[in-house]
Amino acid sequence: MSQVLEIVQFGMGGVGRALFGLIVQHKAAIRSKLGVELRYRALVDSTSVLRLEQDAALSHQHLLHLWNGLKPAVRERLSRQPGATTKPSDSAVLAHELERLKSEDSGANLVVVDVSGAAAEEMIPVITAALSQGHRAVLANKRPLCGSLHDYKQMVEAAGFGLSRLRYETTVGAALPVISTLRNLANSFDLIEEISGTFSGTLGYLTTRLEEGSLYSEAVAEAKLAGYTEPDPRDDLGGVDVARKALILARTLGYQLELSDVKVTSLYPAYMQEMSLPEFMTRLTDLDKIYLSRSQEAAATGETLRYVATVKEGHCRVGLEQVLKDSQIGRLKGTDNIVVFKTQRYHNQPLVVQGPGAGQELTASGVLADILSFVR
Numbered sequence: 001m002s003q004v005l006e007i008v009q010f011g012m013g014g015v016g017r018a019l020f021g022l023i024v025q026h027k028a029a030i031r032s033k034l035g036v037e038l039r040y041r042a043l044v045d046s047t048s049v050l051r052l053e054q055d056a057a058l059s060h061q062h063l064l065h066l067w068n069g070l071k072p073a074v075r076e077r078l079s080r081q082p083g084a085t086t087k088p089s090d091s092a093v094l095a096h097e098l099e100r101l102k103s104e105d106s107g108a109n110l111v112v113v114d115v116s117g118a119a120a121e122e123m124i125p126v127i128t129a130a131l132s133q134g135h136r137a138v139l140a141n142k143r144p145l146c147g148s149l150h151d152y153k154q155m156v157e158a159a160g161f162g163l164s165r166l167r168y169e170t171t172v173g174a175a176l177p178v179i180s181t182l183r184n185l186a187n188s189f190d191l192i193e194e195i196s197g198t199f200s201g202t203l204g205y206l207t208t209r210l211e212e213g214s215l216y217s218e219a220v221a222e223a224k225l226a227g228y229t230e231p232d233p234r235d236d237l238g239g240v241d242v243a244r245k246a247l248i249l250a251r252t253l254g255y256q257l258e259l260s261d262v263k264v265t266s267l268y269p270a271y272m273q274e275m276s277l278p279e280f281m282t283r284l285t286d287l288d289k290i291y292l293s294r295s296q297e298a299a300a301t302g303e304t305l306r307y308v309a310t311v312k313e314g315h316c317r318v319g320l321e322q323v324l325k326d327s328q329i330g331r332l333k334g335t336d337n338i339v340v341f342k343t344q345r346y347h348n349q350p351l352v353v354q355g356p357g358a359g360q361e362l363t364a365s366g367v368l369a370d371i372l373s374f375v376r
């Protein structure tokens with residue numbers, strides 16, 4: 001008899017749709033290979049919910065039909081799918097699913113999958129409620145893991161010993177094995193002295209272009225054109241996304257930090273935050289001189305600039321730093337991520353995880369791996 005995992009998925013954007021497609025297409029193979037039946041029970045976006053009742057949840061035809069309407073290429077809104085209704089709230093969606101599960105008494109386990117861009121305040125209550133009732137959660141969304149320390153602690157306490165019912169591998173470095181490596185090191189009683197790395201493909205690209213002699217304004221414009229940045233590049237250049245990743249690593253290590261404790265150095269001055277996007281893009285040239293001279297200073301001593309996150313001795317910082325060109329971080333070029341674990345056992349030669357740290361398909365594959373890690 002197969003184990004049944006019922007999925008309630010929050011988020012139907014790029015990652016959410018890629019995950020839905022992956023599961024629909026490989027459902028039968030997952031059942032025969034791993035003996036687990038994955039059943040979608042609800043799909044949720046910012047405004048709508050689509051519940052898949054028992055029969056539909058089991059019908060491959062129905063899921064394929066749905067997938068045809070929701071594929072990233074089609075990008076039909078969830079609200080346009082037959083049966084979709086307006087969402088009361090994320091918590092109400094979950095409460096309904098928990099009630100249903102209780103009344104069906106089928107022995108199935110629920111997995112809350114958060115592949116949304118929702119705020120911590122919206123998702124923490126949902127995830128904590130599911131975990132408190134013995135269910136499971138998988139997150140690609142960093143925000144719930146970066147809420148207040150109080151809420152974070154409640155959430156992880158609800159996840160059971162060793163966070164056994166909570167997975168969030170893809171929040172740092174997408175499908176790269178960063179969180180699992182950290183947990184394995186800590187669980188095998190290695191002493192983690194320092195975690196450092198570059199966790200942003202966008203900022204990796206930018207610093208590589210600076211090293212190659214590009215002007216800052218040109219490099220940002222190129223990255224935007226290539227689709228590496230958020231629509232507003234300030235969301236990348238401000239460093240908050242990297243700070244969230246550093247905080248997730250720090251909290252996983254047991255550091256009692258708030259997001260505001262992470263020292264973040266932005267790549268643009270505060271006064272530029274108020275500008276319209278076109279004005280910001282035009283005024284980027286104001287910063288060219290500063291970054292050109294920083295780049296030249298670094299080169300003069302065999303160093304280069306990288307946007308580095310460091311988690312060490314109870315503290316976290318993220319910002320532009322000079323690193324040796326011939327170091328692990330200095331050698332990394334382009335959009336790849338790198339995470340360097342310096343530990344008591346990996347002291348002289350730190351343990352390195354490196355590769356593409358973003359992408360909807362890659363992230364979806366990491367989320368699926370997290371879901372399947374619950375299979376007994």
Ligand SMILES: NC(=O)c1ccc[n+]([C@@H]2O[C@H](COP(=O)([O-])OP(=O)(O)OC[C@H]3O[C@@H](n4cnc5c(N)ncnc54)[C@H](OP(=O)(O)O)[C@@H]3O)[C@@H](O)[C@H]2O)c1
Pocket residue numbers: 010011012013014015016044045046047090114115116117118119122140141142143170171174357358359360363
């Ligand atoms: N893309 C990557 O490479 C990558 C890598 C690692 C982690 N992540 C994380 O994975 C998450 C999804 O990324 P994405 O690229 O798929 O983003 P996206 O395309 O912007 O999709 C975000 C989705 O979240 C939904 N959403 C927003 N608020 C919600 C709420 N309260 N309840 C339910 N759904 C809500 C949005 O709904 P609407 O469509 O209605 O607005 C949308 O469907 C993000 O947290 C991101 O940081 C992404």
